[in-house]
Amino acid sequence: QVQLVESGGGLVQPGGSLTLSCAASTRIFAIYTMGWYRQAPGKQRELVASITSRATTRYGDSVKGRFTISRDNAKTTVYLQMNSLKPEDTASYYCNAATVGVQYWGQGTQVTVSS
DSSP, X not given: OOOEEEEOOEEEOTTOOEEEEEEEOOTTGGGSEEEXXXXXXXXXXXXXXXXXXXXXXXXXXXXXXXXXXXXXXXGTEEEEEEOSOOGGGOEEEEEEEEETTEXXXXXXXXXXXXX
16 A cells, blocks of 8 residues: 655645645655646546656646656655646646556645636
């Protein structure tokens, strides 16, 4: 069982920045593809960004060029740097760890973009 603990959410004005962190309780963190997903009220959960064990990244179309995902295997942590935030980025953001046949989710952290 892997526990994922997100942090860094909060209230930010449009155009602002936030960095989310997700700490994983596993010694084999490096094997997991790590991802950030988000879910807004009344909408389906969607992929924001993911990063494989080889650091290959993938982004949702709506965040390309604004968000950056990274990982620190020594700290068993994945980050999501979010710039140029928009009101439509408002959602609960969830960390995900996945490998063959198994995946884990964090409890989520709320990001609200509003003036």
